[in-house]
Amino acid sequence: MDRRTMLRAAVVGAGTVALPFTAWSAAYGAPAQNAPGPYGPLQPADAHGIQLPAGFTSSIVARSRQVVPGTSYVWHDAPDGGAVIPNGAGWIYVSNSEVSAAAGGGASRILFSSTGAVVGASRILSGTNSNCAGGKTPWNTWLSCEEVSLGRVFETYPLGGTAVARPAMGRFKHEAAAADPVRQVIYLTEDETDGKFYRFLPTTWGDLSSGTLQVLRAGSATSGSFTWATVPDPDGSPTVTRRQVSGAKTFNGGEGCHYADDTVWFTTKGDNRVWQINLVSNTYELAYDDNLVNPGAAPLTGVDNITGSTAGDLYIAEDGGSMEICIITPDDKVSSFLRITGHSGSEITGPAFTPAGDRLYFSSQRGTSGSSSGGITYCVTGPFRR
Template structure:
């Protein structure tokens, strides 16, 4: 998720369409999300951590790169990136990637039921530019390498089992992953300007050692029906995976990916879009596009990581823009939820909610220093809609 200044296309193909999936409670939309009042009200002044939050919310620093996590002997990794939370008895674990060349990998912080840190440790080491990834229903973390012909590694958030490289999931510039247990597939984004959107069908659900990698096929329209086709050579040895199938649908800089209740949402930073793939209908539409904002200034730019809540809200982090996490509601309203001040050379990464939905974790990848060694990981607590 390196910062890029990409030119926007002036002409949009197709027609803006409705959000898909039952998460949006069946509401019909004539267009993608528009700016409005968020569910939590306006942002207040920056707190002691430089974070602007709505009334009732507070922040704390969980970890800083190259410093030991409080109460532990684990030194937090550089360039914290994609993340996820896992239930651990009455507590939970937050997993975070490290987007560093050659020595990337992932680490984890463990919390008890009151939110006190009780441990921190490494779960993946010496891999390459681990950007985003995804949580599996069987409670592993898929850590994705954002390099040409990069791999996906399946890791143990508890740090007990050794990480396993999952070659069958393809070799390309991986970004994020999202699991669809209804169809037994894993969706995958690709971070290049002419990238593809993939799904991996394991031979046996829950076992990623073998399976079929497929690519989405469709026109350049921003809404309508799509199909899937098998990628002949998932290794990309002679031809990049995105270029092996005629009619592959192109996406400009694939980033975050999140699945719930029949819909997979994913983002593309090259055109500041949030897409909705209705898995049952096999249709695609736009949930948000900054160039289709009809009044005022688009609140969400530099779209990147995405996560969601049981209430139906999507939370989208910015790489650039105002360094915000914005919320998109089921009512089709997009608004800032938080803003990080004084860190313009950074990006927001790894948003993930604790299992009870009451705490949001995220990182500023380069913090106030603008360097990968200056990463800061935060927790926000407050009256989230659950």
């Protein structure tokens, strides 16, 4: 039984009996393994230096320090985490800027019509530091996360409104966030070698001004059961949040985070892994480990940002590696979807699909120059599985 079928079966049966961890282990087996991609092999690089499967095309949406075509707004340096927000018949792509406040850190947006044409662009957050990843909320705000010690989460309003800090979500080296509307919580990753995995329970769903921060507790194995424990002092002072709860499980360099179908996936760059948290059974396991891939070499290294498609495929971007976005399918097969050539000093950031699932946005954070001023934001269109 594949991952998606297993999840759906578990949800149907959740009202009667919870699956024991041994059943989940037997169903999932080993982490994702090499296989041909669902779209076929990569073709030679196109005019933008991107290798794609047949039938897919790329375009450049914006370049750092240049005016976004069709607007008067200059795109920010070092584009990082991103998301797509519905906007009437069109949509908005939001993107963080992973530079210091003095250098223009914060986040921006690009507005698109229903045909995908750019109709506007502007700043939505300023004066913040090293905004790396983040996450979209069900009420269409963007959580922009500071990747610095005692970093904050800022709730921004791409559809209109003034950004505000959300200190109740904890002060630590934030990376990504993912909203779970079923349990009404926000999951949070921490980019430290001894980082932890958190969830924030708002006092009122839809209002992040107050609530409880909890950390995942589990053993040292790569699979097992887990519990949640409350972090006593979310402000991280005088003791940092990751060292406040005994038994909190350590994850080496938490990065991207994605929720769907009673499951949350997150990546750890320190060991090139994708973790899978099964929220029905309260168990965790590896969805991917580059040391456990067969046959042949692992296609996915430099594991970083992650998103999902409407078909249930996971798309994972590389920080370094081969500068690829790779796919893990619901039947646990891993393959390369695209490769950016000539960007060896960069990383791929901000992958996000439009609501229809027919466009994928992402950036090369430092482009061909290897500098924060060289960022390029792209869009890929084609016959995505939906």
